[in-house]
Amino acid sequence: MLSLDLPQIFFNSIITGSIFMLAAIGLSLSYSLSRFPNFTHAEYITLGGYLAYLLSEQLGIPLYIAFASSFLGSGFLSLASYIFVFKPLQDRGSPMIYLMVASIGLGLVVRHIIQQVWGASPLTIRVVWPRWTLGSITVTGLYIYLIAVTIATAITLHILLTRTIIGKCIRASSDNVELAFSSGISVSSISRFVWFIGGGLAGLSGFFMVAIANAIPLLGWRLLIPAFAVTILGGVGSFYGALIAAYVIGVAENFSVIGLTALNLPTDLKMMVSFVVIVLVLLVKPEGIFASIGGGSRA
Amino acid sequence: MPDPLIFAMHIAYRIGVYGIAALSLNIEYGYTGLSNFGKAAFLMIGAYTAAIAVENGLHPAIALLLSIMVSGVIGVSASLFALKFREDYLAITILAFAEIARLILRNFDDSIRALIRFTTGVESYINVFGGVHGKVVRSFVSIPGDYRLYNIAQLSLVYSLLAASYLFVKLLSDSPYGRILRAIREDELASQTLGKKTWIYKMQAIGLGSALAGLAGALSAQFEGYISPESFQPHLTFAIWMMVILGGVGNNLGSLLGAALVESIEAAALFVKSFLGYLPLDPVNIQWIFVGASIIIVVAFKPKGILEERPIKTPAVEVARHGYTRG
Numbered sequence: 092m093l094s095l096d097l098p099q100i101f102f103n104s105i106i107t108g109s110i111f112m113l114a115a116i117g118l119s120l121s122y123s124l125s126r127f128p129n130f131t132h133a134e135y136i137t138l139g140g141y142l143a144y145l146l147s148e149q150l151g152i153p154l155y156i157a158f159a160s161s162f163l164g165s166g167f168l169s170l171a172s173y174i175f176v177f178k179p180l181q182d183r184g185s186p187m188i189y190l191m192v193a194s195i196g197l198g199l200v201v202r203h204i205i206q207q208v209w210g211a212s213p214l215t216i217r218v219v220w221p222r223w224t225l226g227s228i229t230v231t232g233l234y235i236y237l238i239a240v241t242i243a244t245a246i247t248l249h250i251l252l253t254r255t256i257i258g259k260c261i262r263a264s265s266d267n268v269e270l271a272f273s274s275g276i277s278v279s280s281i282s283r284f285v286w287f288i289g290g291g292l293a294g295l296s297g298f299f300m301v302a303i304a305n306a307i308p309l310l311g312w313r314l315l316i317p318a319f320a321v322t323i324l325g326g327v328g329s330f331y332g333a334l335i336a337a338y339v340i341g342v343a344e345n346f347s348v349i350g351l352t353a354l355n356l357p358t359d360l361k362m363m364v365s366f367v368v369i370v371l372v373l374l375v376k377p378e379g380i381f382a383s384i385g386g387g388s389r390a
Numbered sequence: 391m392p393d394p395l396i397f398a399m400h401i402a403y404r405i406g407v408y409g410i411a412a413l414s415l416n417i418e419y420g421y422t423g424l425s426n427f428g429k430a431a432f433l434m435i436g437a438y439t440a441a442i443a444v445e446n447g448l449h450p451a452i453a454l455l456l457s458i459m460v461s462g463v464i465g466v467s468a469s470l471f472a473l474k475f476r477e478d479y480l481a482i483t484i485l486a487f488a489e490i491a492r493l494i495l496r497n498f499d500d501s502i503r504a505l506i507r508f509t510t511g512v513e514s515y516i517n518v519f520g521g522v523h524g525k526v527v528r529s530f531v532s533i534p535g536d537y538r539l540y541n542i543a544q545l546s547l548v549y550s551l552l553a554a555s556y557l558f559v560k561l562l563s564d565s566p567y568g569r570i571l572r573a574i575r576e577d578e579l580a581s582q583t584l585g586k587k588t589w590i591y592k593m594q595a596i597g598l599g600s601a602l603a604g605l606a607g608a609l610s611a612q613f614e615g616y617i618s619p620e621s622f623q624p625h626l627t628f629a630i631w632m633m634v635i636l637g638g639v640g641n642n643l644g645s646l647l648g649a650a651l652v653e654s655i656e657a658a659a660l661f662v663k664s665f666l667g668y669l670p671l672d673p674v675n676i677q678w679i680f681v682g683a684s685i686i687i688v689v690a691f692k693p694k695g696i697l698e699e700r701p702i703k704t705p706a707v708e709v710a711r712h713g714y715t716r717g
Binding site: 127198316357362366369374377 | 419423471472475477478481483486487489493494496497501504507508624625628631632671672678681685693
């Protein structure tokens with residue numbers, strides 16, 4: 092009755108993990124640089140998804156341009172929210188709770204503008220992807236595309252963080268903002284860069300969510316709790332931690348789906364995996380389980 | 391077209407209910423500084439408890455008490471582990487808790503049925519929470535025939551409970567106990583050095599706040615007559631935060647003022663929807679864009695809210711300041 096199709100579970104976990112990784116990296120980096128959890132991050136994901144729908148379905152533009160626009164659109168929204176909302180609030184000395192409240196408020200503004208423009212019902216992109224069957228698993232071109240983008244992102248970010256000056260500045264600021272500032276690093280321009288890239292990657296996760304399933308206004312909000320689980324499990328501000336945590340939670344979620352299906356339970360309950368991870372990690376090791384991976388330095 | 395007087399009474403009722411909810415967050419955030427980002431869950435627990443209690447033939451007063459108790463107990467047990475967290479971790483955890491609680495309520499009946507089928511093979515028709523279809527809640531007040539008199543009875547019920555809650559929170563916050571809560575908000579470490587076990591106070595603040603939120607949820611459920619997990623979206627939590635911050639953090643009258651203002655925005659949106667007919671823009675979207683944008687403006691330009699927190703006027707403070715009490 093409980094048949095474990097391990098290759099398929101493994102493959103699904105890679106897909107889920109890749110989306111979690113794209114969704115969570117920006118959240119994790121901006122959390123440590125700007126020192127508050129940004130709940131508007133959910134809407135960067137949603138906007139990326141709807142931009143994909145707008146360009147490829149409504150305007151009939153090739154998908155790779157829609158892909159780029161998801162990145163740029165969400166990146167600029169993220170950058171704008173930092174420059175026009177969160178940075179001025181921090182300069183006024185707002186406490187962290189106010190920044191969190193303001194980020195939920197900004198998220199509502201963006202989500203309801205999206206809902207006003209595109210409506211609340213689910214929208215799908217109709218693209219026919221090539222399909223291959225490898226043994227027991229079915230692979231579509233979209234999944235190959237997602238995995239390629241994730242690998243390229245991971246390698247690019249790795250090179251950026253370890254080989255370039257700006258990457259070293261990001262790691263330094265993420266580790267200790269005051270020390271980085273007093274060493275002459277322009278923390279605010281580093282922050283602007285990180286918010287842009289992080290928002291853009293969130294937009295890409297929205298793009299893939301819409302390509303795989305459909306676009307709804309709550310798209311990003313549904314990914315936000317897994318993204319927080321990845322952030323906390325990987326250690327806030329740790330790129331390599333988030334990388335591993337995303338796939339760990341991806342595997343855990345897919346195994347939970349198998350268990351729930353076997354018991355005939357609703358698969359919606361898989362969200363509990365993320366919640367349990369958040370609570371357990373915060374209780375046991377709040378600095379994150381995988382935070383020390385990558386030579387002990389946070390990035 | 392709805393009766394304008396009934397419409398006005400509906401808004402007045404909601405102001406009363408959310409006044410209680412805002413007071414409850416004022417205990418948690420306004421006085422103790424706890425970031426409870428899952429208020430909606432505690433209203434939901436109160437609402438469902440009351441619904442199930444009256445469904446099983448319990449007296450409304452007992453249903454209200456049960457809502458207060460169940461919500462308070464769940465609040466305390468959730469706080470047992472969550473209070474050791476930093477404020478941002480607490481916010482994320484309680485927010486996730488609220489989403490999971492909603493998810494569980496939505497799937498509970500299906501899950502139990504599936505588990506019974508799985509273990510015993512018997513088809514059961516268990517219906518506790520109603521799943522996505524929600525629950526019809528019987529009203530606490532029954533005056534058949536006269537709808538206006540019914541509304542007046544409902545209003546007196548909610549406003550007398552609001553007055554009691556206000557008095558309770560006011561006395562609590564002006565008491566030495568309230569001063570400890572404020573001390574924890576201002577500097578938890580300093581309060582600990584004075585020998586206060588701060589986690590106990592924080593736990594009590596969450597417990598009291600959740601209990602009051604449960605009362606608000608129960609009152610709202612019996613008046614609206616229908617609840618579903620979708621009535622307790624994060625929007626609701628956010629609206630209550632907006633009430634407390636806009637009205638004045640740490641000011642009980644401010645919480646009530648905030649509730650009146652935020653509910654008036656809601657009323658305006660409802661009014662547009664019910665009386666003006668077709669519009670190119672959805673009033674619900676406009677409402678939330680407006681509320682979301684205004685909280686950013688309030689947080690930036692009037693962070694203390696409209697009614698600022700005042701120093702407490704008690705004999706103890708005067709003795710500390712002058713060495714004697716006047717009069």
